[in-house]
Amino acid sequence: MTAPAAAGAAGASIGGRASGPSRPWRALNRAYHGRRRLGIGSLLGLPLTWMLVIYLGSLVLLVVSALYELDPVTQKPTTTFTTANLTSAFTEWDTVWVVIRTAGVALLVTIICFLISVPVAFFVSKVAWRWARRGIVVAMLLPLWAGYLVKGYAWRAMVSPAGNQFAAAGRGGGGFLESTIGWTPGYGRVAIVVTLVYFWLPYMVLPIYAGLDRLPVSLLDASGDLGARPLRTFRSVILPLLLPSIAAGSIFTFSLSMGDYIVPQIVNQGEERFLFGSVINGVLGAPNQPLAAAFTLWPLLIIILYLLAMKRLGAFENL
Amino acid sequence: MASERSQVPAIQLVRLRKTFGRDGHDSHQVVAVDDVDLEIGEGEFFSLLGPSGSGKTTVLRMIAGFELPTGGAVLLGGQDVTRTAPYDRDVNTVFQDYALFPHLTVQQNVEYGLKVKGVGKAERRRRAGEMLESVRLGSFGKRKPHEMSGGQRQRVALARALVNRPKVLLLDEPLGALDLKLREEMQVELKSIQHEVGITFVFVTHDQGEALSMSSRIAVFNHGRIEQVGAPREIYDHPATSFVAGFVGTSNVLDPVTSARVLGVDATHSVRPERIRLVAVGSAGGRVDDGEVSVDGTVVDVQYLGAECRVRVQLDDSSAHLLASVPSDGLAGVSPGGPVRLAWSRRAAFTVTATDLDDHSADHLGAELQQGGDEQ
Numbered sequence: 001m002t003a004p005a006a007a008g009a010a011g012a013s014i015g016g017r018a019s020g021p022s023r024p025w026r027a028l029n030r031a032y033h034g035r036r037r038l039g040i041g042s043l044l045g046l047p048l049t050w051m052l053v054i055y056l057g058s059l060v061l062l063v064v065s066a067l068y069e070l071d072p073v074t075q076k077p078t079t080t081f082t083t084a085n086l087t088s089a090f091t092e093w094d095t096v097w098v099v100i101r102t103a104g105v106a107l108l109v110t111i112i113c114f115l116i117s118v119p120v121a122f123f124v125s126k127v128a129w130r131w132a133r134r135g136i137v138v139a140m141l142l143p144l145w146a147g148y149l150v151k152g153y154a155w156r157a158m159v160s161p162a163g164n165q166f167a168a169a170g171r172g173g174g175g176f177l178e179s180t181i182g183w184t185p186g187y188g189r190v191a192i193v194v195t196l197v198y199f200w201l202p203y204m205v206l207p208i209y210a211g212l213d214r215l216p217v218s219l220l221d222a223s224g225d226l227g228a229r230p231l232r233t234f235r236s237v238i239l240p241l242l243l244p245s246i247a248a249g250s251i252f253t254f255s256l257s258m259g260d261y262i263v264p265q266i267v268n269q270g271e272e273r274f275l276f277g278s279v280i281n282g283v284l285g286a287p288n289q290p291l292a293a294a295f296t297l298w299p300l301l302i303i304i305l306y307l308l309a310m311k312r313l314g315a316f317e318n319l
Numbered sequence: 320m321a322s323e324r325s326q327v328p329a330i331q332l333v334r335l336r337k338t339f340g341r342d343g344h345d346s347h348q349v350v351a352v353d354d355v356d357l358e359i360g361e362g363e364f365f366s367l368l369g370p371s372g373s374g375k376t377t378v379l380r381m382i383a384g385f386e387l388p389t390g391g392a393v394l395l396g397g398q399d400v401t402r403t404a405p406y407d408r409d410v411n412t413v414f415q416d417y418a419l420f421p422h423l424t425v426q427q428n429v430e431y432g433l434k435v436k437g438v439g440k441a442e443r444r445r446r447a448g449e450m451l452e453s454v455r456l457g458s459f460g461k462r463k464p465h466e467m468s469g470g471q472r473q474r475v476a477l478a479r480a481l482v483n484r485p486k487v488l489l490l491d492e493p494l495g496a497l498d499l500k501l502r503e504e505m506q507v508e509l510k511s512i513q514h515e516v517g518i519t520f521v522f523v524t525h526d527q528g529e530a531l532s533m534s535s536r537i538a539v540f541n542h543g544r545i546e547q548v549g550a551p552r553e554i555y556d557h558p559a560t561s562f563v564a565g566f567v568g569t570s571n572v573l574d575p576v577t578s579a580r581v582l583g584v585d586a587t588h589s590v591r592p593e594r595i596r597l598v599a600v601g602s603a604g605g606r607v608d609d610g611e612v613s614v615d616g617t618v619v620d621v622q623y624l625g626a627e628c629r630v631r632v633q634l635d636d637s638s639a640h641l642l643a644s645v646p647s648d649g650l651a652g653v654s655p656g657g658p659v660r661l662a663w664s665r666r667a668a669f670t671v672t673a674t675d676l677d678d679h680s681a682d683h684l685g686a687e688l689q690q691g692g693d694e695q
Contacts, residue, residue, distance in 0.1 A: 218418035221385050224405040225412045226432035226483065236431075240422045 059300075066293035077290050085294035095279070099298050102276035105189075106257035109196045113204035113253045114246060116197070121209040126217065140205050148199070152266040155195045159267060161186040191267040192274060196257050203252035211245030212238075247315035254306060258299045327397040329487055329519040330359040330382060335391035337377050337543075351377040353543035354391070359521060359536075364513050366522045366530040369540030370566065378540075379489050379523050383412050396486060406435075410487040411480035415495060417472045419464040425451065425475050426460035432483040450482040451475075453512075470501045477512070487519045494529065506533055527567045531555060539563045546674060560674040564589035569642060571595070572671070577639045581614050582665070587673040592629060592644035594667035597653065599660035613662040616641065618655050623647065632659055 032039055066089075069082040089095055124136045143151065160175030161184055177184040185191050215238065223233040261277030273279050276298065284292040310316065335355040340348035352374040359365045367375035380386040381393055384405035392401045400408055411432070419428050429447040438446075451457050454474040464472055473493060480488055490509075494502045510533050513520045524530050530537050531551040538548045539562070547559040554567050564570035571590045579585040598607055607613045616632040619640065628650055630643045643661055653659065 216416065216418065218414045218416055219420060221383075221405070222412070222414060222418035222420070223431070223435075224385075225383060225410075226479070227406045227435045228431075229404075229406055232435055236435075237420060241420075 062293050062296060065290055066297060068290040068293075070288055070290055075287065085291045086297075088291060089294040089298065095295070095298075098273060098276050098279050099302075101274070102258060103302055105193060105196070105275060106254045108193055109200065109257045110204075110250045110253040112193070112197045113201050114208075114250065116201060117204040117208045117249065118242075121205055121212050125209055125212040125215075126220075137206075137209065141202055143198075144202055148262070149266075151199065152195065152262060155191070155198065156187075156266050159184045159186060159191045159194075187267055187269040189268075189274065192264055195263050195267050196260060199260075199263070200253040200256050203256070204249035207245040207248040207252075208242060211242045215241055243313060243315045247310040247313070251303075251307070251310070255299070255303050258302065327361075328358040328394075329361045329363070329396060330357070330521065331392075331394035331397075332357040332378070332382075333392040333394065335378065335381060335393065336389045337374075337381060337386060338389045350543050352381070352388075355543075355545055357538060357545065357548065359519060362517050362519055364510070364520045364522065364533060364535045366524055366534040366537045367540060368524055368527060368530040368537050368567070370525055373540040374543035375523050375525075375538075375540045376491055377543075379412075379491055379521060382487070382521065383410055383489050384408050409485050410489055411483050411485040412489040412491065413473075413476045413480050413493045415491045415493065417464075417476040417493075419472055419475055419479070421464055423463075424460065425456065425462050425464065425467070428464065428475060429460075429479045429482050431479065436483075446482055447478075450478040453515075454478045454508075469497055470505065473497065473505060474508075477509075481512070481516060484516075485518065487521060488513075490520060490522045492523050492525070494524070494526075502529075509533065531567070537567075539567065541566070541674065557669060558589060558671055560672040561587055561589060562674040564671050569644075571641045573639065573668075574673075577634070577637055580637070581634075582612055582668060584670070586670045588668045589671045590641075590663055590668045592642040593627075595641065595643040595645075595661050595663045597630065597643060597645050597649070597659055598662045607660075607662045608664075610665050611662045612665060612668070613660055614641070615658065615660050618653055618657050618659055620655050621650070621653060630659070632661060 032042075065077065066085050067081045067083065068077040069080040069084070070076070071078050120140070124133055128136060156175075158176040161178060175184060185194065219237055219241075220233055223237045224230075228236060257275075259277050260275060261281040264274045264278050268274055273282060276295070280292050280295045283295060286292075332355050335352055335357075336350075337352040338348045338350050355374075355378060357378075367378060369375045377386060381388050382395075384400070384403060384407075388401060392399055394400065395408060395410065419425075420431065423431065426444075426447055429450055430443045433443045433446060448457070448460070451460055454477055456471060456474055456478065459467065459471065459475075464475065467475065473496075476493070493509075494505050497505060506529060509520075509522075522530070522533065531554070534551055536548065536550055537554050539546045539554065541562045547554060547563045549557075554563060558564035558567060558570065561570075561572045564572055569592055571592060573581065573588040573590070575585050575587055578588045582588060598613060614634055616634040619631040619633050622629040622631070624647075626647060627644050628647050630645060630650075630653060632641050632643060633639075634641060641661060
């Protein structure tokens with residue numbers, strides 16, 4: 001009790017100085033002093049409300065609205081409950097197949113991102129000259145500054161096959177790849193995966209870089225000292241210690257790929273509904289919001305399973 | 320076994336050199352290790368002693384294989400391993416930060432080297448268990464490193480290295496992170512473990528007391544070079560250079576001018592403070608024995624260290640200061656500003672090569688005094 005009083009007295013004595021904090025601020029500081037709960041409440045109140053009401057609330061709404069029936073006449077959701085949407089979303093083979101395909105693509109994108117990120121991040125954190133590190137990290141993050149659609153269309157122009165509208169004039173046709181190296185994957189599944197990898201790579205590189213940066217070099221020395229060759233050191237020391245970082249990065253790359261519906265439209269041709277995101281988008285525009293809501297339970301479910309698997313691997317133990 | 324191989328030193332360093340910095344830019348280069356020649360015998364407890372940045376750790380890292388020398392060669396048991404990777408060298412290291420694998424248990428940490436080399440599970444478990452037992456951590460196998468104290472982690476690191484039965488054990492300031500009491504315990508323990516296993520220990524330290532008390536031989540490093548190699552006694556009693564005299568223990572270094580005046584020899588000399596006695600305080604008078612030299616001066620300050628005191632004396636007609644270490648009870652009448660006469664045996668003063676003393680000169684002596692006090 002004496003501490004706030006003393007602080008108050010000290011505050012009063014310097015109150016006249018111009019450089020001191022103004023009176024209302026000091027009153028506020030005094031009000032908070034020694035009141036831990038008030039402090040925590042003020043800090044977390046707003047974000048917690050946001051999480052509970054806006055985020056979790058809309059998730060609950062989503063689940064509930066998946067049970068709404070669509071009025072066959074007006075094509076608008078009613079408040080009558082039905083399981084028809086869920087049955088359709090979870091039993092129709094076409095839908096299940098797109099889900100499997102999408103999860104496969106998301107997994108593939110995640111694996112490729114991981115394979116690219118590890119050597120890059122290792123180079124930056126352990127090999128590169130100190131002065132070059134920050135520059136390389138910034139360079140890797142720079143693409144995040146460009147708009148999503150801009151980058152998407154840039155890729156569309158890049159992989160454009162010969163005879164396409166984006167073909168460079170007078171150079172045998174085709175986009176950048178076609179007219180420079182004479183080969184392009186063209187529009188299609190390869191282009192989708194490549195573009196998604198390009199989009200989400202920074203989200204994998206960053207956590208892995210952070211993880212490697214925290215990893216003391218002496219652990220790598222110790223492993224070699226005890227007889228482990230580099231690959232063994234990677235498998236037995238680096239990989240297990242990077243697991244939380246890999247988990248964090250892969251949650252980004254996996255879930256972002258799971259939910260993407262723009263890329264398949266831009267760099268794909270014919271197969272509009274290659275990824276599940278496009279399916280949901282299509283149903284939403286149908287418009288059949290209850291069915292779209294039922295469909296979104298799929299990625300939700302897969303992400304939850306993914307997180308559980310990560311937890312099982314012990315990825316969150318050393319956070 | 321040791322006797323039949325005694326002809327071949329466990330470690331030979333031949334004109335070993337390491338520079339850091341960008342190639343081709345001489346101005347950016349830092350010479351960490353400068354043409355070091357050294358032979359370390361089988362079964363020795365050998366210390367590399369020197370201030371930070373003197374190159375001793377770099378030498379250790381080149382023996383382990385973590386750094387490639389810029390020039391020269393590293394031989395282990397007569398074999399040139401200069402370009403051999405760490406995992407192909409029969410040495411193990413105890414790291415300064417212990418470098419225990421945080422995701423593995425203590426048992427798994429100790430087993431790691433054996434597992435990597437393909438030793439069977441049963442034998443691995445047995446040997447790791449025995450090793451942990453011998454560092455008195457038998458019941459800690461299931462713990463993770465972060466659940467243990469600094470001293471315990473240190474012993475795990477020791478067990479993890481020794482379980483591989485290397486020819487040479489390298490220790491990089493392994494006691495640096497421990498508090499004084501624990502450090503003293505570990506010094507005794509390390510010494511007895513070395514005696515038990517009989518393998519060569521190469522011990523890097525900046526603590527001269529540690530080096531003196533544990534080693535069979537010491538190499539004193541300064542600015543990437545070895546100033547002196549010898550047994551602890553030799554190093555302490557007969558420092559070859561002024562740097563060694565100042566770094567190992569506390570020494571008075573007399574420049575040639577002062578030496579010429581006091582000793583009659585025009586060369587840099589060194590005298591240990593404990594070899595200097597106060598023969599006359601004030602006007603009371605005192606005898607200077609045969610074979611002793613004496614010098615008069617004024618007391619600058621008296622530092623009380625318990626059993627003894629360090630008296631700093633400014634010599635008359637000279638800017639030189641001398642430190643004398645005298646028993647506390649013989650100090651009656653000695654106070655700053657008072658005149659004193661100092662004397663020491665001619666044999667206590669020895670010629671040293673004047674070497675770079677820039678970071679261990681007079682104003683640094685305070686720190687050295689502190690170390691001298693800890694030694695007691």
